[in-house]
Amino acid sequence: MADAEQASRLGGALFLGITQGLTEFLPVSSSGHLVLFQQFIDIGDNEVLFDLVLHLGTLVPVLWFYRDWVFKLVRDPIGGEGPFLERTGVKWIGWLIAASIPTAIIGLTLEDQFEALFSDPGALVVTFSITGMLLWASGRFDHSARGRALSIPLAIVLGIAQGIAITPGISRSGTTIAVALMLGIEREQAARFSFLMSVPAIGGALLLKLRDVQPDSLDFPQLAVGGLAAMITGYLALVLLVRLVRAGRMSAFAWYVFAIAAVAGILAIA
Numbered sequence: 001m002a003d004a005e006q007a008s009r010l011g012g013a014l015f016l017g018i019t020q021g022l023t024e025f026l027p028v029s030s031s032g033h034l035v036l037f038q039q040f041i042d043i044g045d046n047e048v049l050f051d052l053v054l055h056l057g058t059l060v061p062v063l064w065f066y067r068d069w070v071f072k073l074v075r076d077p078i079g080g081e082g083p084f085l086e087r088t089g090v091k092w093i094g095w096l097i098a099a100s101i102p103t104a105i106i107g108l109t110l111e112d113q114f115e116a117l118f119s120d121p122g123a124l125v126v127t128f129s130i131t132g133m134l135l136w137a138s139g140r141f142d143h144s145a146r147g148r149a150l151s152i153p154l155a156i157v158l159g160i161a162q163g164i165a166i167t168p169g170i171s172r173s174g175t176t177i178a179v180a181l182m183l184g185i186e187r188e189q190a191a192r193f194s195f196l197m198s199v200p201a202i203g204g205a206l207l208l209k210l211r212d213v214q215p216d217s218l219d220f221p222q223l224a225v226g227g228l229a230a231m232i233t234g235y236l237a238l239v240l241l242v243r244l245v246r247a248g249r250m251s252a253f254a255w256y257v258f259a260i261a262a263v264a265g266i267l268a269i270a
Contacts, residue, residue: 006221012041013222017054017229024058024230025195025237027174027253028260029131032124035168036264052209053223057230059202061238062195069196091150092196098152099159099197104204106163111208114166122268127169128261132254134171138178139251148184150193157183158193162201169264172198174253177245191245195238 019037023030034051063070069092076089084090107114148154161179165172173194180190244250 009219009222010225013050013226014229016041016050017057017226018233020054020226021058021230021233021235022237024055024234025061025173025241027131027135027171027177027241027250028257029128029169029171029174030058031166032128032131032169032171032260032264035121035124036260036267050223050226052206053227054230055202055206057227058234059199059206060231061235062199065235065238065242066192066196069192073196092193095150095152095155095193096197096200098155099162099193100200100204102156102159103163103166103197103201106160107166107201107205110166114168121264124169124264125261125268127167128257128264131169131171131174132257132261134178135174135251135254135257137251138174138181139248139254142181142248142251143184144181144187144190144248146184147186150185150189154180154183154185155193155197158197162197169261171257172201173241174250174257177250187245187248191242 016034016037019033020030023033034054072089073093073096074089076087077084077093080087080089158176158180161175162172164170165175176194176197177190180194181187185193241250244252
């Protein structure tokens with residue numbers, strides 16, 4: 001019986017890991033999908049730690065995919081060429097800090113409200129619909145051809161968008177990239193900034209969740225399966241989304257999100 005239960009949990013961990021990896025980067029809200037699926041999948045007493053490991057698994061693909069830029073962020077402040085404030089890496093660090101501040105303020109101020117939404121599938125009808133409308137608008141009002149340069153004010157706006165996207169059902173990548181495109185930021189730069197500013201956001205969330213971890217409830221096989229699944233599928237999803245953003249086709253996901261909003265409504269009623 002114990003073996004069957006462990007096998008069931010490993011299967012659930014694999015499924016949730018794949019779900020997290022795909023939906024963390026595709027603009028469909030990973031947290032919203034996990035709220036729906038965790039109602040039917042038993043992962044034991046490791047829920048907080050398991051969620052932490054899944055997010056850590058999706059942090060690795062960003063660091064690897066944008067490794068040249070991560071290196072630039074580390075190198076330019078120390079040994080970059082030209083005036084300090086004009087170095088590319090230094091400018092990007094400033095923008096990332098500017099974006100991270102409103103995200104942190106929103107996350108810390110409304111943490112309890114966001115946590116409450118994780119037990120309310122009915123709220124997903126509204127939040128998924130918001131994501132769908134944002135994705136649709138990103139295609140209809142895509143001003144990326146203007147090639148508007150990033151700046152501190154724009155970074156703050158994108159940080160606010162990222163903070164709001166902590167809400168389950170509102171896609172972080174979808175919201176930040178959609179807002180960037182509508183503000184006139186070039187597609188490649190919009191995707192890059194969106195994913196790089198997710199690093200401090202995810203890292204900060206992981207540190208906050210560490211305080212709720214119960215060390216005596218560790219299940220290493222379950223955590224390993226979920227984390228690896230999230231990392232591998234997350235990388236594939238990241239590569240796919242960047243290609244779709246470059247091609248101006250991210251808005252196609254709107255119809256999927258509207259459909260999943262309907263599913264959430266059916267489950268809430270049931």
